Amino acid sequence: MVRPLLRAARYVPTSLHDGVHVAAADEDAFTEIVTALERIEPLASTPGSATDIELVAPFPEDLSWAFGVVVGSDVSLVFGESTGAALAASLTAAERGSGPDCLVLVSDGPPVRPPDPSTGGGSAGPAGAAAFLFREGVGQSLEGQLESVRAEPSALSAAFELGRRLAPSEPGIWCGEWVTDEAQGPSLDPAASVQFREVDPNRVSEGAYVPADRYRESLPSRWRFVAEKCSECGALTFPARGTCRNCGRRERLLPEPLPVNGLEVVATTVIGSGGQPTEFDPQVQALGAYEVVLAQVAPGVRVTLQVADAEPGSIRIGDRVDTRLRRLYPLEGEWRYGRKAVPSVRRTTA
Amino acid sequence: LVHRAAIVGAGHTRFGALEEGPRALLRSATEAAFASVDRGVERREVGEVFLTTIGFGGWQIGNVAAVLAEEARLVGVPANRVENACASGGFGLRAAVRALESGGTDLALVVGLEKMTDLSSARRRYWLGVSGDTEWERSAGLTFAGVYGLIASRYLALHGLGREALAEVAVKNHANGARNPNAHFQKEVTREAVLAAPRVADPLGLYDCCPVSDGAAAVLLARAEVARKFTDTPVYIDGIGAGSDHLAVQERPELTQFAASRRAAEAAFRSAECEPADISFLEVHDCFTIAELLAIEDLGFAGPGGAAPMTLEGATRSAGRLPVNPDGGLKSKGHPIGATGVSQAYEAFLQLRGAAGARQIPGAERCLLHNVGGAGATAAVTICVAG
Numbered sequence: 001m002v003r004p005l006l007r008a009a010r011y012v013p014t015s016l017h018d019g020v021h022v023a024a025a026d027e028d029a030f031t032e033i034v035t036a037l038e039r040i041e042p043l044a045s046t047p048g049s050a051t052d053i054e055l056v057a058p059f060p061e062d063l064s065w066a067f068g069v070v071v072g073s074d075v076s077l078v079f080g081e082s083t084g085a086a087l088a089a090s091l092t093a094a095e096r097g098s099g100p101d102c103l104v105l106v107s108d109g110p111p112v113r114p115p116d117p118s119t120g121g122g123s124a125g126p127a128g129a130a131a132f133l134f135r136e137g138v139g140q141s142l143e144g145q146l147e148s149v150r151a152e153p154s155a156l157s158a159a160f161e162l163g164r165r166l167a168p169s170e171p172g173i174w175c176g177e178w179v180t181d182e183a184q185g186p187s188l189d190p191a192a193s194v195q196f197r198e199v200d201p202n203r204v205s206e207g208a209y210v211p212a213d214r215y216r217e218s219l220p221s222r223w224r225f226v227a228e229k230c231s232e233c234g235a236l237t238f239p240a241r242g243t244c245r246n247c248g249r250r251e252r253l254l255p256e257p258l259p260v261n262g263l264e265v266v267a268t269t270v271i272g273s274g275g276q277p278t279e280f281d282p283q284v285q286a287l288g289a290y291e292v293v294l295a296q297v298a299p300g301v302r303v304t305l306q307v308a309d310a311e312p313g314s315i316r317i318g319d320r321v322d323t324r325l326r327r328l329y330p331l332e333g334e335w336r337y338g339r340k341a342v343p344s345v346r347r348t349t350a
Numbered sequence: 351l352v353h354r355a356a357i358v359g360a361g362h363t364r365f366g367a368l369e370e371g372p373r374a375l376l377r378s379a380t381e382a383a384f385a386s387v388d389r390g391v392e393r394r395e396v397g398e399v400f401l402t403t404i405g406f407g408g409w410q411i412g413n414v415a416a417v418l419a420e421e422a423r424l425v426g427v428p429a430n431r432v433e434n435a436c437a438s439g440g441f442g443l444r445a446a447v448r449a450l451e452s453g454g455t456d457l458a459l460v461v462g463l464e465k466m467t468d469l470s471s472a473r474r475r476y477w478l479g480v481s482g483d484t485e486w487e488r489s490a491g492l493t494f495a496g497v498y499g500l501i502a503s504r505y506l507a508l509h510g511l512g513r514e515a516l517a518e519v520a521v522k523n524h525a526n527g528a529r530n531p532n533a534h535f536q537k538e539v540t541r542e543a544v545l546a547a548p549r550v551a552d553p554l555g556l557y558d559c560c561p562v563s564d565g566a567a568a569v570l571l572a573r574a575e576v577a578r579k580f581t582d583t584p585v586y587i588d589g590i591g592a593g594s595d596h597l598a599v600q601e602r603p604e605l606t607q608f609a610a611s612r613r614a615a616e617a618a619f620r621s622a623e624c625e626p627a628d629i630s631f632l633e634v635h636d637c638f639t640i641a642e643l644l645a646i647e648d649l650g651f652a653g654p655g656g657a658a659p660m661t662l663e664g665a666t667r668s669a670g671r672l673p674v675n676p677d678g679g680l681k682s683k684g685h686p687i688g689a690t691g692v693s694q695a696y697e698a699f700l701q702l703r704g705a706a707g708a709r710q711i712p713g714a715e716r717c718l719l720h721n722v723g724g725a726g727a728t729a730a731v732t733i734c735v736a737g
Contacts, residue, residue: 210485218485238601239486245601267605269499271491275550277479278472280491292490294500294600302600304490304500313552317507328489338489 004095004142008039009130009163026308026326029057029109031337032129034070034223034325036105038260040131052097054090056080056155057107057129069219070325072226072257082108084152087159091142091149094134106130108156114330130159215336220255222338223325225297229256238301261322262344263295266302270312279329288312293341295321305341320344354621355447356577356584356737357569358457359387360699365565365684366534367467372409376401376421376463379566383459386699387570388581396570397455399424402432402442402462403688406477407469418461435481436637438462439691440721440730443569444590450573457576461568462692474562481724483598492551495559495638497599497725499551502640505606506553509655513553517544518661519639520557520681526668527678529709534563534684558639563684567693577737585702589622589733591615597727608726611648618718618731619650626650629733630714631673631701633694635722636681642666642674645720649731668711676701676709691721691730702736 033055053067055077064077080086087106094102107129145162152158220226221239228240230253235246238258243250271280272289283290291307293315307315308326315321321341328336361382363375370378384391401418405411415429432442439462446458466474479493487497502516521541527533539557547555570580577584593613596602602609619625626649634645646657651672660666666674677683677697680690700706701714719732 210489214485267500267504269492269496269503269554270549270552271496271499273548273550273556274475275493275495275499275554276491277488277493278475281472283491290491292492292496292500294504294605300603304487304492304598304600306490317503336489 004091004132004134004166008036009128009160026328026340027109028112028327028335029059029107029129030063030066030112030335031325031327032109033057033067033105033107033131036107036129036131037070037103038324040103040133052076052078052094052102054078054080054094054102054104055107056082056087056090056159057105058082058109059107059112063112065216066219069223072220072224082106082155084149084155084158087152087155088146088150091132091146094132095142097134102134104132104134106132106155106159108154112335114333114335128156128160130156130163132159210331210336212332212334225258225260225303225323225339227256227258227298227301228253236298236301238297238303258298258301260339262320263297263303263323263341265293265295265315265317265319265321265341267294268292268315268317272312279331291315293321295323295341303339305339307342308340309342315341315343353574353577353586353588353735354590355450355571355587356574357587357695357699357734358572358577358580358584359383359385359391359570360696361386361568362532362693362696363566364532365563365686365689365693366561368564370564371468372463372465373417373421375465375564375566376418376461379461379463379568380418380422380459383461383568383570388583389579391457391570391580393422393424395457396422396424396427396459398428398430398446398449398458400430400432400442400446400458400460401688402438402460402692403464404433404435404438404477404481406464406466406687407473408477409465418459418463422459422461424459433688434728434730435723436635436685436687436690437721437723437728437730438688439567439693439695440719440732441592441691441723441728443571443587443691443695443719443732444592444730446571447587447590450571453573456573458571459568460571460692460695461566462686462689463566464686464688465564466562466686467564478562483600486598486600494725495551495554498638498640499554500599501605501644501725502553502558502638505640505643505655508606509658511655511658513545513555514541515643515658515662516553516558516639517541519636519642519666520544522661522664522667523636523642523675523679523681523683526676526709527682529707530678530683532565533678533682534561534565535678535682554638554640560637560680560685563686565684565686565689565693567689567696569692569695569699582737583703584737585699586735586737587732588735589618589620589624589731591617591619591621592728592730593617594728595726597724599725602726606644606654608644608648608722608729610726610729611645611720611722611731614729614731615649615718615720618733622733622735624716624733629672629716629718631676631711631717632720633677633697633717634674634679634720635690635729636675636679637685637722639681641722642679642681645722646672646674649718649720668709673711676706676711691719694719694721695732695734698732698734702734 227238230244544557593610636642643657
């Protein structure tokens with residue numbers, strides 16, 4: 001019998017402003033699931049080892065490749081609808097399973113596809129995710145807990161409630177948080193609920209045109225900071241592009257995941273007053289400005305990151321930032337995702 | 351010492367938001383260059399033409415050098431287009447010098463052109479960003495202002511400076527531009543106004559950025575050996591150098607130095623057999639105020655952080671010991687992208703012949719032209735000497 005070992009949960013609170021729910025504009029069901037996964041990984045004994053993933057989420061099946069990139073390997077992904085009944089079924093199956101580690105991911109939130117340009121746009125709503133990792137011989141049985149889960153119409157609220165009940169018995173392994181209470185959430189500007197609108201494809205592209213194929217082949221670098229390490233000279237090349245930047249070698253370049261948290265800021269700028277590319281106009285209109293930093297990821301490796309969840313101008317050179325997968329902007333009917341910087345729990349250089 | 355080529359004629363349109371379209375701009379600059387040749391020139395003597403342009407807005411992106419041949423009344427002559435974003439002009443000069451050195455022709459025409467103000471604001475900002483790294487830097491929300499904003503933040507923090515050092519570059523270049531009848535902005539600005547302007551990409555404000563301009567510039571280059579057939583006072587090109595770097599700033603080990611500029615400068619000084627102390631004035635690529643400070647250091651005229659005190663002390667003003675951008679620079683003269691490098695050669699032609707009027711640098715004998723592509727991915731340096 002395997003038991004749920006670790007759970008992670010995160011919920012982006014919605015706040016009511018003038019009767020309208022608002023939430024961080026660059027988060028959705030997908031980014032929240034990734035956040036939950038990344039919270040589990042460092043605590044699991046063999047990170048990224050889960051090969052079976054049950055997804056209880058309103059998620060289009062044709063995006064399953066995206067989870068393979070996030071986990072860094074091929075995964076067998078089972079999709080389920082986002083109801084308490086579906087969650088209870090997935091948890092029961094996972095607990096009975098005897099094979100490799102299994103993850104059950106639960107999510108709810110705004111659609112992971114951008115709105116149709118012809119309809120003029122849609123807003124980001126509340127997003128959240130929870131995750132349960134099952135391991136042999138540890139943890140607590142879910143027996144007797146699932147009846148109420150089954151009765152919940154929303155899988156996410158059922159997952160939060162279950163996590164809340166299980167957590168006290170395993171205080172050392174709960175790594176989640178949930179904030180559904182308006183008072184506990186970070187204060188969010190109502191304008192942060194950005195109305196995203198994709199540029200009409202019949203007009204000339206006004207966004208940085210990175211074709212879908214080029215975007216997808218860069219995803220290990222973009223989403224997980226996977227560099228190439230030269231087995232000959234040891235140099236790191238990031239983003240990975242098949243040639244060692246130091247010695248020019250094109251063979252035996254090994255994938256090397258770099259840290260995604262605790263990165264030192266080496267330069268920073270606040271973009272506003274027309275200094276933004278046109279695809280970021282809605283963001284500047286809504287928020288006034290945004291900050292972009294250059295952060296040191298590893299020796300010889302730096303990455304450019306937009307800052308989220310912080311007042312523009314609040315990050316200083318020498319500060320540490322963590323990173324999260326977020327929405328960047330829509331192009332050709334797809335959200336483009338990438339990592340953004342958020343203030344680190346370790347704010348300053350040690 | 352071997353001269354590599356000679357400028358024997360040069361022409362320049364007004365820079366700014368102009369009525370004229372691209373063909374009219376090509377025609378004006380070219381006609382002016384031909385008219386400026388002291389002893390005249392037969393069109394059939396021109397064996398090669400180069401058009402340096404980024405093709406801003408998409409007007410005739412491909413094969414546009416043929417349009418230059420038409421407007422220069424040189425249809426039939428081999429026509430080349432050279433594009434390295436903002437460094438197109440500098441690389442076009444270099445290509446023409448190489449063509450002359452190879453002996454294929456005695457005379458080459460280089461024309462730089464950009465028509466930027468006839469686009470919608472959204473389309474213009476699209477075009478302004480596509481010469482940087484689109485996959486990483488742009489997708490984080492940066493245009494060139496943003497990339498230079500990052501560089502400026504690092505430079506100021508590294509050397510313990512405030513925005514005043516940047517503002518002084520703008521004040522000085524506007525003062526110079528006020529004396530240049532071709533400049534986009536012909537008015538002085540105060541330090542207070544520069545510091546108070548809206549921040550486009552902090553620490554850079556609106557007055558730290560060059561404007562979006564239309565314009566064209568043209569030079570006629572001759573093989574050094576035949577230069578005196580056209581004029582008694584050619585301006586010789588003695589040194590030419592160029593370099594490149596990673597496209598994305600995030601991939602470079604140094605944020606406050608442009609390796610491409612350093613490499614280009616070393617090569618140019620080596621080929622001209624001279625050193626910084628021999629240079630009377632600089633024309634540098636000040637697309638943003640921070641870029642002028644980096645240029646002064648990259649070209650060997652100051653150590654790291656040394657350009658800021660030089661600028662604050664007034665050394666780079668026209669009356670200072672090392673005048674920088676006497677024509678107003680990109681900041682005040684304007685920056686029609688592909689025209690900028692050729693415009694610098696036009697300034698060399700005037701200054702080194704004592705014909706720069708109100709902005710003449712007394713006794714100017716040798717100058718250095720510095721042209722950067724984007725945020726330092728490419729750079730070209732040219733050293734000119736009075737004949």
